[in-house]
Amino acid sequence: MTTSPETIPSPLAPAPAQPRGAASLRGGGGLLRYLVVRFLLIFPTIFVLVTVVFFLMRATGDPITAAQGGRLAPAELARRIHAAGYDRPLIVQYLDFLGGILHGDFGTTYSDHQPVTTVLVTYGTATLELAFYALIVAFIVGIPLGMLAAWIRDRWGDALLRVLAIVFYATPIFFSGLLMKLVFSIRLGWLPVDGRADTGTELELQLLPHPTGIYLIDAFRTGDPAAVGDVLRHAVLPGVALGLLTAGVFLRLVRTNVIGTLNTEYVTAARSRGVSEYRLVTKHAYRPALIPIITVIGLQIAMLLGGAVLTETTFEWNGLGYQLNHYLEARDFVAVQGIVALLAVIVAVVNFIVDVIAAFIDPRVRY
Amino acid sequence: MNSATARRARFLVATASLAAATLILTGCSGGKSGNTGSASKSITIGTTDTVTSLDPAGSYDNGSLSVQVNVFPLLFDSPYGSPDVKPDIAESGSFVDSNTFEVKLKPGLKFANGHDLTASDVKFTFDRQQAIGKSGADGGNGPSSLLANLENTTVKDDSTVDFHLKVANDQTFEQVLSSEAGFIVDEQVFSPTKLTPDNDIVKADAFAGQYKITSYKVNQLIEYKKYSGYQGLLAPAKTDTIIAKYYKDSSNLKLDVQSGGIDVAYRSLSAQDVDALKKQKDKVTVTTGPGGEIRYIVFNFKTQPFGTGQPDADPKKALAVRTAVADLVDRQALSELYKNTYTPLYSYVPDGLTGANTALKGLYGDGNGGPSKDKATEALKAAGITTPVQLDITYNSDHYGPQSGDEYGLIKDQLESSGLFKVNLAGVENVQFSKDAPNDGYPVFQRGWFPDYADADNYLTPFFPQGGFLHNHYDNPQVDSLITKELGDKDAASRAKTIGDIQDAVAKDLDTIPLLQGTQVVVTGKDVKGAVLDASFKFRYATLSK
Numbered sequence: 001m002t003t004s005p006e007t008i009p010s011p012l013a014p015a016p017a018q019p020r021g022a023a024s025l026r027g028g029g030g031l032l033r034y035l036v037v038r039f040l041l042i043f044p045t046i047f048v049l050v051t052v053v054f055f056l057m058r059a060t061g062d063p064i065t066a067a068q069g070g071r072l073a074p075a076e077l078a079r080r081i082h083a084a085g086y087d088r089p090l091i092v093q094y095l096d097f098l099g100g101i102l103h104g105d106f107g108t109t110y111s112d113h114q115p116v117t118t119v120l121v122t123y124g125t126a127t128l129e130l131a132f133y134a135l136i137v138a139f140i141v142g143i144p145l146g147m148l149a150a151w152i153r154d155r156w157g158d159a160l161l162r163v164l165a166i167v168f169y170a171t172p173i174f175f176s177g178l179l180m181k182l183v184f185s186i187r188l189g190w191l192p193v194d195g196r197a198d199t200g201t202e203l204e205l206q207l208l209p210h211p212t213g214i215y216l217i218d219a220f221r222t223g224d225p226a227a228v229g230d231v232l233r234h235a236v237l238p239g240v241a242l243g244l245l246t247a248g249v250f251l252r253l254v255r256t257n258v259i260g261t262l263n264t265e266y267v268t269a270a271r272s273r274g275v276s277e278y279r280l281v282t283k284h285a286y287r288p289a290l291i292p293i294i295t296v297i298g299l300q301i302a303m304l305l306g307g308a309v310l311t312e313t314t315f316e317w318n319g320l321g322y323q324l325n326h327y328l329e330a331r332d333f334v335a336v337q338g339i340v341a342l343l344a345v346i347v348a349v350v351n352f353i354v355d356v357i358a359a360f361i362d363p364r365v366r367y
Numbered sequence: 368m369n370s371a372t373a374r375r376a377r378f379l380v381a382t383a384s385l386a387a388a389t390l391i392l393t394g395c396s397g398g399k400s401g402n403t404g405s406a407s408k409s410i411t412i413g414t415t416d417t418v419t420s421l422d423p424a425g426s427y428d429n430g431s432l433s434v435q436v437n438v439f440p441l442l443f444d445s446p447y448g449s450p451d452v453k454p455d456i457a458e459s460g461s462f463v464d465s466n467t468f469e470v471k472l473k474p475g476l477k478f479a480n481g482h483d484l485t486a487s488d489v490k491f492t493f494d495r496q497q498a499i500g501k502s503g504a505d506g507g508n509g510p511s512s513l514l515a516n517l518e519n520t521t522v523k524d525d526s527t528v529d530f531h532l533k534v535a536n537d538q539t540f541e542q543v544l545s546s547e548a549g550f551i552v553d554e555q556v557f558s559p560t561k562l563t564p565d566n567d568i569v570k571a572d573a574f575a576g577q578y579k580i581t582s583y584k585v586n587q588l589i590e591y592k593k594y595s596g597y598q599g600l601l602a603p604a605k606t607d608t609i610i611a612k613y614y615k616d617s618s619n620l621k622l623d624v625q626s627g628g629i630d631v632a633y634r635s636l637s638a639q640d641v642d643a644l645k646k647q648k649d650k651v652t653v654t655t656g657p658g659g660e661i662r663y664i665v666f667n668f669k670t671q672p673f674g675t676g677q678p679d680a681d682p683k684k685a686l687a688v689r690t691a692v693a694d695l696v697d698r699q700a701l702s703e704l705y706k707n708t709y710t711p712l713y714s715y716v717p718d719g720l721t722g723a724n725t726a727l728k729g730l731y732g733d734g735n736g737g738p739s740k741d742k743a744t745e746a747l748k749a750a751g752i753t754t755p756v757q758l759d760i761t762y763n764s765d766h767y768g769p770q771s772g773d774e775y776g777l778i779k780d781q782l783e784s785s786g787l788f789k790v791n792l793a794g795v796e797n798v799q800f801s802k803d804a805p806n807d808g809y810p811v812f813q814r815g816w817f818p819d820y821a822d823a824d825n826y827l828t829p830f831f832p833q834g835g836f837l838h839n840h841y842d843n844p845q846v847d848s849l850i851t852k853e854l855g856d857k858d859a860a861s862r863a864k865t866i867g868d869i870q871d872a873v874a875k876d877l878d879t880i881p882l883l884q885g886t887q888v889v890v891t892g893k894d895v896k897g898a899v900l901d902a903s904f905k906f907r908y909a910t911l912s913k
Contacts, residue, residue: 061798064507068427069801070766070815073836076512077801083503110506112585113420113562186626193628194619199411199610202588316619318587326417326615331798
């Protein structure tokens with residue numbers, strides 16, 4: 001599902017020639033119209049996705065049979081399926097579902113009787129926190145190493161870093177996660193095996209009035225440095241496991257773009273004025289090369305959310321991915337639909353924001 | 368210093384400060400296990416169970432049950448170490464006429480929130496179970512079907528309740544009262560017609576078991592505190608605070624108990640993990656106990672080879688096929704596949720329950736529990752069956768554990784290596800399997816069972832009378848009549864004998880072939896004592912201590 005980072009065009013690459021007035025012919029109303037269209041496209045995207053999930057989930061059976069199929073007599077099972085309405089025509093169930101959504105009612109999960117909105121808020125914050133840690137790791141690791149690779153391009157160090165990037169984004173998270181746990185938790189005993197915090201800290205956080213669900217913020221609110229430290233210790237391995245996935249993409253993208261920038265005329269001019277290679281990379285080529293990263297972040301959000309399912313399960317991180325796994329196994333239609341809808345909204349909105357930023361900072365974006 | 372240098376210096380300082388702060392925070396923090404902080408004496412239990420609902424009317428699964436047994440009172444319950452039940456918060460209970468079972472409550476019972484627990488709460492409990500089950504407000508998830516024999520409940524006085532039964536002298540009714548359908552709830556807290564949300568129950572402190580729940584995050588973390596007002600059959604809790612931590616991945620559960628991150632790991636560790644932990648005697652103790660789960664092969668009497676619906680139908684030949692399979696299965700090898708977390712099962716009622724025997728052991732195989740190719744050959748030859756016999760076996764690929772495929776692969780090998788059978792093996796997902804199996808979809812198929820309560824009848828009535836759970840066209844009026852007899856037999860010894868007779872009779876028919884009986888496993892840290900796993904199949908936290 002990853003897009004090769006080297007296929008992302010640099011903003012400094014020559015744009016194809018456009019006939020004068022082309023923008024107005026294609027875009028009509030200009031930037032505003034572009035933004036409105038992009039915004040309106042969010043709705044059909046989510047609608048299509050939710051509809052597909054609705055019908056796919058029902059093709060796999062009903063939650064009552066999944067939970068009680070091996071336990072109840074067939075007649076009792078049929079009675080319960082009928083009482084729950086899972087034997088109604090699909091189209092009736094679908095219209096019911098759409099009606100609920102239009103009234104802001106996402107329903108109650110079948111497998112643990114939680115309002116879906118509660119599930120989304122409770123676990124969504126955990127996923128958000130994990131994605132935040134992962135992005136920090138991705139920036140800290142991916143960008144400097146990408147610049148370094150560009151600086152020492154075509155030498156053995158560059159080759160090594162490029163291989164490292166491939167290893168980062170090609171290694172399955174459950175494998176890298178397990179490996180890290182075995183080394184840093186079991187062998188060295190430095191970091192916890194799993195979870196978002198130790199049980200004592202979790203109980204302490206639950207006592208807070210109106211907890212945000214973002215453990216780092218809640219831990220700071222307790223005013224207890226040990227709680228903050230505990231939360232950070234638990235965040236290290238999951239954050240690194242998920243972050244390296246994106247760091248690999250960033251590394252190769254930054255390297256490619258910095259190299260491209262280093263070959264432009266203004267950098268050549270600077271070089272001819274005696275500016276050092278170090279300064280060329282860190283000052284002249286660095287900033288323009290980062291612009292495509294903004295676009296890539298949009299794509300990476302989807303990848304991060306996909307990766308979060310595996311990371312959260314590997315590290316018992318109680319987020320949306322972790323719960324999605326649980327609800328899928330239970331054929332809990334209501335919960336899966338709600339979570340997928342939220343993920344679709346996040347991806348669509350982030351991509352919209354990225355498009356908006358790209359349109360503002362790069363005038364060559366057509367609208 | 369130029370501006371670029373200054374910026375670089377500021378960046379370095381900021382980075383160094385951030386790193387130092389992180390190191391200090393993480394370094395200073397050893398984390399907080401459940402054993403520190405406010406809880407001076409606590410035990411942390413890890414599990415991969417999932418809770419469907421705290422409300423007893425909304426769950427019919429082991430994960431919810433394992434919470435409920437520790438916080439809700441029962442009228443009858445099993446004392447430690449016994450499968451048979453005794454009055455719990457009830458003072459007494461008996462039949463006052465053939466269709467009325469009367470229960471008298473102990474005096475002065477209270478819920479943890481201070482509300483009186485009276486006969487009215489008991490009536491409310493059973494009325495709402497039936498109402499919620501009937502209306503479907505349980506989402507299809509409740510245990511109301513266990514109350515199928517209950518007509519209604521009436522209150523005689525503040526401490527006396529009468530249960531009016533449809534079938535007279537039901538000797539399993541005390542056991543039903545000890546099941547998940549029998550947890551008594553507070554009528555001032557629970558809704559009579561709808562499920563009550565978990566957080567409302569916790570907030571209202573509507574508990575009266577050995578523990579109450581003081582902090583609850585569904586399927587993540589539950590904190591239990593000892594309830595000092597508990598007046599039931601069992602001893603008060605030995606540990607003040609129990610924390611239950613929920614896992615998705617059993618390998619994380621294993622790693623945590625191994626590393627001391629938790630004190631107890633209960634359900635479900637893989638057979639391989641249990642085996643590995645058994646070898647780490649310096650770190651953990653593995654305790655096993657009888658398990659109620661059974662695994663068995665079912666024959667559809669209509670669609671099996673020579674079955675009643677086949678063109679070459681012949682009951683004798685059909686029985687010979689079943690006999691040959693029973694002669695060839697090697698239960699010990701199957702048990703070893705599961706690293707002995709399952710043990711061989713030679714009858715329909717598992718070992719540990721009153722009335723259990725080993726009916727199949729002497730009848731089939733080498734007469735001592737092992738397989739016998741000679742006896743299988745003889746059975747098929749005597750019936751005039753040409754070998755190899757084609758057998759289509761279907762197993763459930765996702766409901767009875769991840770090793771079902773291996774288990775049935777081994778059975779296929781055992782049957783085929785005799786040269787007497789040619790097996791077509793197929794795995795089907797539970798949702799499809801549950802539709803096909805009772806509708807003549809498979810001639811021979813896998814099943815498993817986890818009991819609702821610890822009584823032998825729970826392994827007989829649901830299966831063998833016509834129209835039972837299996838829907839495999841088995842019909843033996845003698846067995847039906849024996850089951851009716853044991854259900855109403857007030858004499859325990861006579862009832863146990865009848866249960867033995869039923870097993871002997873079914874063993875001759877081979878309606879199903881029992882294979883394995885589950886073992887309960889709990890792994891504890893070296894400093895934890897008192898884990899009790901018995902034939903009640905309930906893991907009660909109150910016996911645990913450090």
